[in-house]
Amino acid sequence: MAESHVVIVGAGVGGLAAAIDLAAQGLRVTVLEAADQPGGKMRRVPAGAAQMDGGPTVFTMRWVFDELLDRAGVGDLGDLVTLRPLQVLARHAWDGPKAATERFDLFADPARTEAAIGALSGRAEVERFRDFRAEAERIYLTLRDTFIRNSQTSMPGLVRRGGVGKMSRIQPFATLWEALGKHFHDPRLQQLFGRYATYVGASPFQSPATLMLVAHVELDGVWSVNGGMHALARALADLAERLGVTLELGQPVSTIETKGGRASAVKLEDGRRIAADAVLFNGDVNALALGKLGGEVSRAVPVVPPAVRSLSAVTWCLNARTDGFPLTRHTVFFGKDYPGEFRDIFKRRRLPAEPTVYICAQDRLDDADPDAPAPDGPERLLCLVNAPADGDILSPALDPSEIQACQDRTFALLQRCGLRVELDPSSTTITTPRDFARLFPGTGGALYGRASHGWQASFTRPGARTRIPGLYLAGGSVHPGPGVPMAALSGRQAATSILKDLTSASRSRRVAMPGGTSTG
Known part of the structure; x- marks a missing residue:
């Protein structure tokens, strides 16, 4: 098994976790990533001259990563990144007559x-x-x-x-x-x-x-990561390389090939072909099902219909001056009609008339004085509202005019709650469901795979193995589900499946039969 070569498509946290596990067990591992940075949705986004997290911002279940690193024999997570436990998990405010004064902190x-x-x-x-x-x-x-x-x-x-x-x-x-x-x-x-x-x-x-x-x-336990969540992705990628993993950024894969009904190689858009004993796909499973990695592997998993996709989002990555409402690291502003928000998104397939607004103030301390003034100068803010995952559909609900109307509603809510944000287009990056659909093929902009609706939803996510031998899955669209620690667990489960299957195949190849004939 030591000579086996595993190719991982995608350097999201699931792919990186699998790469670390596999390399620590002595396998040859190549990770191919289409983007110019590792992390998948844990990406860095420009806001003018500043750089900031444009994806996940909440770090929990630290034990997942401590176990990963312990298994690899390289200490614990605190040896890779600087973590700070939050005391204020989130601050909350509600639109209404008391919007400017009514707030609630959830504490550790x-x-x-x-x-x-x-x-x-x-x-x-x-x-x-x-x-x-x-x-x-x-x-x-x-x-x-x-x-x-x-x-x-x-x-x-x-x-x-x-x-x-x-x-x-x-x-x-x-x-x-x-x-x-x-x-x-x-x-x-x-x-x-x-x-x-x-x-x-x-x-x-x-x-x-x-x-x-x-x-x-x-x-x-909730932690902030010094340097942001992308620093965690970068640290995991660096660790994988120290363990011998070959990581190639800016290398999109066009096709996963099969031979004899088994995954056998990947072909890159630059024409290169890399043979593999196992291929791990760390992307949205719907990309496989829709044939975006070639028709040979489209039967690996069932298609996820648009009607059952999870939420998408509209995000604003800002480097802006603020005043008024005292933000903490994580702040949530609720609209007046919470049921209506989800009816708009999942039933009417439109941006919500009364959105909930989440803000990650990436330069703030979580336990700051509730009445402390804003930082002296611009600060980095990720603002997010939920949206329908129709980024691959020609729907007027996501046209630029509707995005602008959503922006107006979003920042009007913040204003009513007492938060004033000086929007500067030159220091703002807006990402819409259509942008997410382009960034993450097969998703339509859905950020979490299949929506967890109904008691059966969790059992419809595929596991690590697919219908095609030698082809495996990791990421937020597979079991055990979305979120940074869950995606890492999916990568570890995929690595376990790969190791088990390759070990089994290796033993089969070495079985000595009577008469000295070797058989598989």
């Missing part, structure tokens, strides 16, 4: 959060929050080893591993919004914790109550 310290809930909603809601936290933890602990870390994704298998009693407690058939309505009486808290569905590109009104586990994940 549960006691501080309870005090904040008591001030916002009363003592009874504090008790309900405690029950909610306990249930979120139960769901997470039930699914961590039976589903999240397990490559087998069927419901019968999950029940066998966890037991019928435990599985019934995770509320797979209730929606997240229904479950939150039982826990909280204050609609603002329902809205706040319902937003966790958007972490996987879903609507809280259609996603399963199991997504309450995201609350436990965040309360278990």
Whole structure:
């Protein structure tokens, strides 16, 4: 097996995690990335002269990366990047009569959060929050080893591993919004914790109550990465190269070839052909299904129809002066009509009339004085609103005039909440669903693969193996789902499958039969 060559298409976090695992086991690994930087969606985006994170901004589940590096024998994550645990997980504000003054901080310290809930909603809601936290933890602990870390994704298998009693407690058939309505009486808290569905590109009104586990994940620790999330991608890429991985940036792959029904090579757009004993595709699975990597591998996975795509987004990467509302590292501004936001996106297929606005203030400390003034000078802000993933459809809902109207609504909401942002087009990069569709082929702009709607959604994501022997999958569109740590886990599961299959094949090739004949 030591002479085996694995080619990985895509240097997202799943591909990098797989490369590290495989190289640490002595395999020859080549990673090919179309972009000029590693990280996939963990990308750097210009905002005028500044550079900033234009993708994921929240780092959780550190243990995933500590285990990856420990397995590779290179220490832990703190040896690669500088991490800072956040004390304020997020600040929240609501549009309405009290928009300029009403705000709520969610803390890493549960006691501080309870005090904040008591001030916002009363003592009874504090008790309900405690029950909610306990249930979120139960769901997470039930699914961590039976589903999240397990490559087998069927419901019968999950029940066998966890037991019928435990599985019934995770509320797979209730929606997240229904479950939150039982826990909280204050609609603002329902809205706040319902937003966790958007972490996987879903609507809280259609996603399963199991997504309450995201609350436990965040309360278990959120970190900022010095240099931004892209610094994490760069550090993983550097580590892979130190372990012997060949990383080629700016090298798009045009075709994954097969021979005898098995993945055998990749062909690059520059005409080169690289033979492989296994190919790992670290991109959206729909790119394979739609034939964007060649007709030979289009049957590897089923097509994801546009109707079941996850959320896309409109983002503004700004280097701008701000004033008024005291931002923290992560701040969320809620519109007046939360159900209407998701009806607009998933039913009407248009940009929301009442958007929720997320801002990552990348130059702010999380525990700054709530009344502290803005930085003296421009600061880097990622502003994001949810959008339909119709970037590959000729829909007037995403025309430039509609993007401009969405921008007007977005910054008007911020203004009503007391935040003034000096927009300067020369220091702003806007990314729309059409841009995301171009950046990530096959997605239509969807940022999380298939939407996690309904109890079966999590079981429809493909696992590491495909219908084509020798072709494997990693990334946010496969099991165990979207998000930086989940994508890394998918890469590790793919590496495990590759190692197992190559070992099995290697042993088969070396079996000695009577008479001295070697057979495969």
